[in-house]
Amino acid sequence: MKKKDSTKIFWYLAAIGFIILFLLMLLSSVLDVGERLRNISEYLEYGFYALTVLLVYALILRPMHIILFSPTFSIQTTLDKNKTSYKNYRLYKRVVRRLLNEEYLPEEEKKNLLATINDRALLQDNLNHAFNKYVKKEINKRIRRHAKTVMISTAISQNGRLDFFTVIVVNLRMIKELVQMCGFRPSYKNLSKLTVNVFTTALIAEGLENLDINDVIPQSTMNTLSEIPLIRPLMSSVTQGMSNALLTLRIGIVTRKYLFTDAQEITKEKIRRDALLEAAKMLPSVVGDAMMILPRKFLGMFKRAPKEDMEEEE
Numbered sequence: 001m002k003k004k005d006s007t008k009i010f011w012y013l014a015a016i017g018f019i020i021l022f023l024l025m026l027l028s029s030v031l032d033v034g035e036r037l038r039n040i041s042e043y044l045e046y047g048f049y050a051l052t053v054l055l056v057y058a059l060i061l062r063p064m065h066i067i068l069f070s071p072t073f074s075i076q077t078t079l080d081k082n083k084t085s086y087k088n089y090r091l092y093k094r095v096v097r098r099l100l101n102e103e104y105l106p107e108e109e110k111k112n113l114l115a116t117i118n119d120r121a122l123l124q125d126n127l128n129h130a131f132n133k134y135v136k137k138e139i140n141k142r143i144r145r146h147a148k149t150v151m152i153s154t155a156i157s158q159n160g161r162l163d164f165f166t167v168i169v170v171n172l173r174m175i176k177e178l179v180q181m182c183g184f185r186p187s188y189k190n191l192s193k194l195t196v197n198v199f200t201t202a203l204i205a206e207g208l209e210n211l212d213i214n215d216v217i218p219q220s221t222m223n224t225l226s227e228i229p230l231i232r233p234l235m236s237s238v239t240q241g242m243s244n245a246l247l248t249l250r251i252g253i254v255t256r257k258y259l260f261t262d263a264q265e266i267t268k269e270k271i272r273r274d275a276l277l278e279a280a281k282m283l284p285s286v287v288g289d290a291m292m293i294l295p296r297k298f299l300g301m302f303k304r305a306p307k308e309d310m311e312e313e314e
């Protein structure tokens with residue numbers, strides 16, 4: 001029991017430490033930009049600070065509030081033989097009411113949930129079925145969508161500190177969306193683990209700015225690709241984006257596993273390993289969707305409006 005409590009305390013302290021470090025880094029970046037704006041105008045500096053406060057509330061504090069104050073419990077993906085407690089039963093009913101408003105859930109499934117809402121045993125079975133057959137699929141879709149956002153954003157920005165904040169904001173929004181979608185959150189211990197994972201991923205994203213593409217792709221391949229104009233910076237950017245997308249997929253999958261307790265995946269080593277393998281399987285589809293957008297974004301950087309060209313020629 002003491003060992004279990006000490007493990008919880010460790011993760012709580014680690015999460016608090018990472019949050020404090022993140023806030024210090026954010027404050028340092030904001031003050032640095034504000035000092036530069038002061039040279040232009042004091043009003044511009046104060047306006048920037050006001051905008052920063054609004055963005056921090058909307059993108060960071062508000063999602064954290066939603067996550068922390070959601071109820072906690074896990075849907076059992078294997079049937080629980082124990083009798084459902086009254087506390088869990090009340091939460092089951094709350095989750096059902098949330099699911100009834102979701103468009104991705106078939107009407108037949110909604111009718112089954114509604115018909116058994118006053119029966120504890122049957123409601124738990126139907127809820128298991130709905131979560132395993134429909135909700136998990138929708139969760140995976142949303143995880144892939146956020147991973148695509150991270151890939152495109154970090155591939156285009158080419159700024160380590162901006163990548164750092166982008167990864168944190170997108171991952172935090174992803175966790176908030178999954179919690180809102182399910183109607184409950186992981187335990188505080190698992191949330192602390194997710195906090196450490198998100199911050200570590202963001203630090204990796206910041207470090208990828210100095211990634212040497214020669215360390216990733218064989219030299220023979222690079223010699224062939226070097227003959228194509230602009231391919232070297234493009235490949236480097238795409239590689240950074242793919243790395244960040246993979247880590248975001250992993251965080252999303254770990255979050256899902258914390259929400260869906262599975263008796264066969266009770267060890268943290270198995271959760272980490274399976275999450276990474278599943279993320280690797282999802283990555284090709286994310287890269288495929290992102291690559292349909294990335295070339296247009298990069299080409300747009302080198303294009304000028306036709307009217308401007310006409311005026312210059314005149």
